[in-house]
Amino acid sequence: MKRNHLGEFEELLLLVVASLGENAYAVSVKAELEEKAKRKANISAVHSTLYRLEDKGLLKSEIGGATNTRGGKSKRFFKVTAFGFKTLRETEELRNTFRGLIPELSK
Amino acid sequence: MKNNKDISPPKWADRFLKFYCNEEYAEEIRGDLHELFQTRMRNEGLGSAKRKFIWDVVRFFRWSNVKKTKGYNSNNTSMLRNYFKITRRNLFKDRGYSILNLSGLYIGIVCMVLTVLYLNYEFSFDKELLRPDDTFRLTSFNTANGGSGNQSAAPWGPALKEQFPEIQDYVRIIGHGASVFEVENNRFYETGGIIADASILEVFALKLTNGESTSALLEPNQVVIKEWLAEKYFGDENPVGQVIKIDNEKLYTVTGVLANDQNPGHLTFDFIASFDSHNEWFKTDWFIQNYTTYFLLNSDVDVKDTEGKLTAFFKARFESPETPFQREIILQPVPDIYLYDDTAGQNPQIGRVTLVGVIGLFILVIALVNYVNLVTARSAKRFKEVGVRKSIGAAKGQLRYQFLVENTIVCLGVFVLAMLSFRLFLPGFNRLMNSGLEFSLVENWPLVTVMLAITLLIGLLSGFYPAFVLSSLNPVNLVKNNTVGLAGKGYLRKSLTTLQFVISIALIIGTGLVYKQLQYMLNKDIGFDKEQVVVVPLGSTEVWRNKNVFADEIRAFPQVKDVALTANQMGGGDWGMPFRYENGDRPLNVRFMSIDAAYGKTLGLRLIEGRFFQEELATDTESSFIVNEAFLKSVGWETGLGKRIEMPTRDENNPWSPGRIVGVVEDFNFRSLHNQISPLVIANKLDWTSTLFIKLNPGSTDQVLEAIEESWKATEPNIPFGYYFLDQMLEGQYEAEVRLSKVATTFGSIAIILACIGLFSLATFSAEQKMKEVSIRKVMGASLNQIWLLFSKQFIIIILISILIAIPVSLYYLDSWLAEFAYRIQIVENIQIPVIASLTTVVVALLTIAIQSMRLAKSNPVKFLRSE
Numbered sequence: 018m019k020r021n022h023l024g025e026f027e028e029l030l031l032l033v034v035a036s037l038g039e040n041a042y043a044v045s046v047k048a049e050l051e052e053k054a055k056r057k058a059n060i061s062a063v064h065s066t067l068y069r070l071e072d073k074g075l076l077k078s079e080i081g082g083a084t085n086t087r088g089g090k091s092k093r094f095f096k097v098t099a100f101g102f103k104t105l106r107e108t109e110e111l112r113n114t115f116r117g118l119i120p121e122l123s124k
Numbered sequence: 125m126k127n128n129k130d131i132s133p134p135k136w137a138d139r140f141l142k143f144y145c146n147e148e149y150a151e152e153i154r155g156d157l158h159e160l161f162q163t164r165m166r167n168e169g170l171g172s173a174k175r176k177f178i179w180d181v182v183r184f185f186r187w188s189n190v191k192k193t194k195g196y197n198s199n200n201t202s203m204l205r206n207y208f209k210i211t212r213r214n215l216f217k218d219r220g221y222s223i224l225n226l227s228g229l230y231i232g233i234v235c236m237v238l239t240v241l242y243l244n245y246e247f248s249f250d251k252e253l254l255r256p257d258d259t260f261r262l263t264s265f266n267t268a269n270g271g272s273g274n275q276s277a278a279p280w281g282p283a284l285k286e287q288f289p290e291i292q293d294y295v296r297i298i299g300h301g302a303s304v305f306e307v308e309n310n311r312f313y314e315t316g317g318i319i320a321d322a323s324i325l326e327v328f329a330l331k332l333t334n335g336e337s338t339s340a341l342l343e344p345n346q347v348v349i350k351e352w353l354a355e356k357y358f359g360d361e362n363p364v365g366q367v368i369k370i371d372n373e374k375l376y377t378v379t380g381v382l383a384n385d386q387n388p389g390h391l392t393f394d395f396i397a398s399f400d401s402h403n404e405w406f407k408t409d410w411f412i413q414n415y416t417t418y419f420l421l422n423s424d425v426d427v428k429d430t431e432g433k434l435t436a437f438f439k440a441r442f443e444s445p446e447t448p449f450q451r452e453i454i455l456q457p458v459p460d461i462y463l464y465d466d467t468a469g470q471n472p473q474i475g476r477v478t479l480v481g482v483i484g485l486f487i488l489v490i491a492l493v494n495y496v497n498l499v500t501a502r503s504a505k506r507f508k509e510v511g512v513r514k515s516i517g518a519a520k521g522q523l524r525y526q527f528l529v530e531n532t533i534v535c536l537g538v539f540v541l542a543m544l545s546f547r548l549f550l551p552g553f554n555r556l557m558n559s560g561l562e563f564s565l566v567e568n569w570p571l572v573t574v575m576l577a578i579t580l581l582i583g584l585l586s587g588f589y590p591a592f593v594l595s596s597l598n599p600v601n602l603v604k605n606n607t608v609g610l611a612g613k614g615y616l617r618k619s620l621t622t623l624q625f626v627i628s629i630a631l632i633i634g635t636g637l638v639y640k641q642l643q644y645m646l647n648k649d650i651g652f653d654k655e656q657v658v659v660v661p662l663g664s665t666e667v668w669r670n671k672n673v674f675a676d677e678i679r680a681f682p683q684v685k686d687v688a689l690t691a692n693q694m695g696g697g698d699w700g701m702p703f704r705y706e707n708g709d710r711p712l713n714v715r716f717m718s719i720d721a722a723y724g725k726t727l728g729l730r731l732i733e734g735r736f737f738q739e740e741l742a743t744d745t746e747s748s749f750i751v752n753e754a755f756l757k758s759v760g761w762e763t764g765l766g767k768r769i770e771m772p773t774r775d776e777n778n779p780w781s782p783g784r785i786v787g788v789v790e791d792f793n794f795r796s797l798h799n800q801i802s803p804l805v806i807a808n809k810l811d812w813t814s815t816l817f818i819k820l821n822p823g824s825t826d827q828v829l830e831a832i833e834e835s836w837k838a839t840e841p842n843i844p845f846g847y848y849f850l851d852q853m854l855e856g857q858y859e860a861e862v863r864l865s866k867v868a869t870t871f872g873s874i875a876i877i878l879a880c881i882g883l884f885s886l887a888t889f890s891a892e893q894k895m896k897e898v899s900i901r902k903v904m905g906a907s908l909n910q911i912w913l914l915f916s917k918q919f920i921i922i923i924l925i926s927i928l929i930a931i932p933v934s935l936y937y938l939d940s941w942l943a944e945f946a947y948r949i950q951i952v953e954n955i956q957i958p959v960i961a962s963l964t965t966v967v968v969a970l971l972t973i974a975i976q977s978m979r980l981a982k983s984n985p986v987k988f989l990r991s992e
Binding site: 042043044047059060061062064065068080083084086087088090091092093 | 153183
């Protein structure tokens with residue numbers, strides 16, 4: 018059976034997009050990543066990953082919100098799909114399953 | 125507004141992004157980057173923002189973001205992919221033909237690669253000197269007899285440098301002669317040495333692996349040796365500072381080691397001894413020309429002008445009322461010596477090099493013609509494909525493009541294969557050419573580039589014909605497989621095949637005549653008996669000091685027929701000397717030899733009149749001479765007996781020593797058959813003799829040689845016994861011709877094989893074309909023979925035309941090649957060779973097409989007619 022495995026960076030971005038709600042587009046995701054996770058990521062890497070997640074069906078996107086600072090260019094807003102949430106949940110569950118088996122980690 | 129421009133991101137980067145970026149994403153990516161730019165500008169300043177913008181643009185340049193080819197573009201690539209596919213299918217559909225065709229092309233390309241490699245090597249000689257354009261060899265041209273020479277006397281170099289500011293430096297070189305090297309108990313004969321001025325290292329840019337090139341050869345008895353010699357004598361020890369004992373008397377100090385791998389040059393040597401290591405009497409003589417002198421001129425010097433000045437200098441120095449100075453000094457550029465040198469009377473190497481180049485080109489042309497022929501022949505099978513392509517809208521240009529791409533790909537494939545595998549042929553080629561070519565793809569990349577360019581050209585040329593002919597045909601005829609349109613277009617193929625056979629037949633005729641000339645030279649009566657003669661050069665050994673005793677000792681051996689002493693080895697060991705003669709107003713330049721009484725008998729020379737020298741006659745050594753017929757002819761005498769001639773001496777008060785002619789010997793070829801027999805004077809000066817000719821009785825040669833070696837060792841224990849057989853040495857003079865004969869044979873065979881491949885393919889093509897015609901004829905009752913004749917006729921015509929062209933062309937060139945020989949075969953007397961070559965070609969050609977003609981003649985007509 019084919020499963021969609023989430024990479025670490027992919028999972029992180031998925032979480033960031035989910036947390037940003039309506040305002041998730043590449044620049045804001047990058048800013049959030051830098052602020053909350055203290056991680057530097059090149060904008061191009063963020064883009065590629067977001068597109069990849071969209072291809073996998075974990076994200077969906079729509080165009081909108083052109084502003085002056087953007088030179089009149091519109092943004093692509095991302096949203097986590099139901100399948101995306103499901104995958105996040107499954108990942109979490111899988112982790113917890115293993116955590117439960119490790120005495121040092123389970124309280 | 126201006127302000128606004130300044131704070132926008134770099135325009136070019138933005139434009140680049142827009143250029144490459146997939147349109148689907150371009151909008152948002154550019155938007156994001158602009159937004160980041162604004163933020164950064166506020167936080168980090170304009171410079172940093174711009175830099176980061178550019179960096180981001182670069183980072184976005186990744187496969188997933190790049191514009192995918194679409195519309196026209198994507199069609200283009202998929203068509204290209206289709207061409208590849210069709211190419212592959214066509215190649216595999218008729219494997220036999222493909223293999224035949226590609227192997228022909230492969231042979232052609234391998235030959236081309238080898239030829240290019242060889243030419244590159246031949247043209248690389250003496251190109252890496254200190255200043256190649258300013259380095260010259262001192263040569264002179266004799267205005268009286270048109271001859272030229274490259275020898276000079278030792279004092280000339282320093283004197284000329286003193287006199288002329290144009291000359292920056294000079295290098296004098298003389299052979300070292302065979303010497304015994306001794307280090308501890310290692311003793312070997314070393315023959316490949318030279319003695320030269322210290323400047324040789326710098327002027328000829330010789331590579332030293334050890335030692336200082338500026339100081340290595342300044343003192344007497346210093347020597348620099350090649351790496352392999354150093355290893356031979358000193359192993360792993362540092363050779364610099366070591367001492368070598370030379371000929372059991374002198375001690376040489378090694379001051380440097382020459383890299384084994386020097387740039388190719390006309391000078392070859394295993395070691396170089398410093399100039400003052402030798403002290404021959406002629407070292408200070410202004411007249412004895414035993415050296416070669418090279419000059420390094422200053423960069424801005426006019427060479428013609430300098431030649432004039434040098435000529436004037438020598439004229440002033442040498443001219444006397446009796447001997448007018450009839451020479452012109454020529455400064456021969458050193459980089460030209462290897463290929464173009466004709467100063468010592470030899471044929472310049474460039475002739476041989478050109479020949480190889482031309483033959484290589486021929487082979488390539490043949491292979492190329494084959495390929496084109498086969499491709500065009502096969503492309504007839506693709507009428508339908510072309511027709512369909514045209515009907516669904518392929519433009520002419522696209523079809524041309526297809527065929528060009530296809531052929532270029534195939535050629536490139538074969539080229540890669542040839543590149544990977546031709547090293548297999550390199551050793552054989554090196555043996556054939558007696559060359560030491562090496563090749564590495566990496567080091568020789570400029571050559572590889574050249575070859576690649578040639579291959580691409582071949583690909584384009586071979587794709588040219590099908591590309592242009594097929595693309596211009598009417599698609600309706602093509603789809604109907606109506607080949608009428610192409611019937612008259614076989615002319616190109618036929619004339620190309622004719623060209624192949626012209627070349628092949630010419631090469632076969634050439635091979636035959638070169639072989640004949642070779643045999644002629646090897647078997648010609650050269651006026652003396654060269655069989656069973658052992659030559660022992662005595663050098664400056666103990667044996668030489670006791671040469672008469674030694675000769676008598678050898679003469680006593682039962683297997684030895686005769687022993688003679690001479691000053692001159694055969695085949696070019698003679699000297700030049702002016703002789704005055706009775707009633708002659710000016711001395712005649714003759715060749716000169718000095719022999720003992722037994723010489724004539726030992727070599728079987730034939731007298732015309734008079735006698736040979738006699739041991740009992742003491743006067744013979746003083747004042748008796750023998751001359752040859754050519755001498756009589758050139759002074760115009762009927763008889764020579766008793767005539768007075770005078771030989772030059774070194775005594776200034778008494779410069780001519782008179783004598784009488786006691787015998788006239790029949791002309792014999794004391795030099796190779798490239799040369800006419802010159803006037804020759806033979807004297808009986810025993811002091812000058814230095815070589816032993818031993819005539820053996822037939823039979824146990826090895827035993828005699830052992831016995832002679834024993835005697836040698838008894839007299840001279842320190843220097844090894846060295847000898848050669850006269851007949852073998854004389855045959856060695858024709859090595860160039862032997863090589864040429866081998867080269868012609870090899871390439872001739874390749875050419876004929878390739879031509880046959882071509883013929884075979886043409887026959888196949890023609891057979892397919894004629895299937896219907898032949899079937900109808902068979903139905904009408906044509907016999908096997910009639911059909912065979914009908915089919916073969918066209919090829920026989922091709923061969924006949926080739927023969928008619930090849931014979932006169934090749935005979936014309938061979939005649940001019942033969943003109944180089946003083947003694948040559950006449951083509952009229954060897955008319956059987958072109959005849960045999962022609963017959964062979966006809967037979968081979970008929971055999972080649974036999975398979976196809978039989979298939980045709982025996983085919984079942986129903987098979988080909990039922991579809992009508």
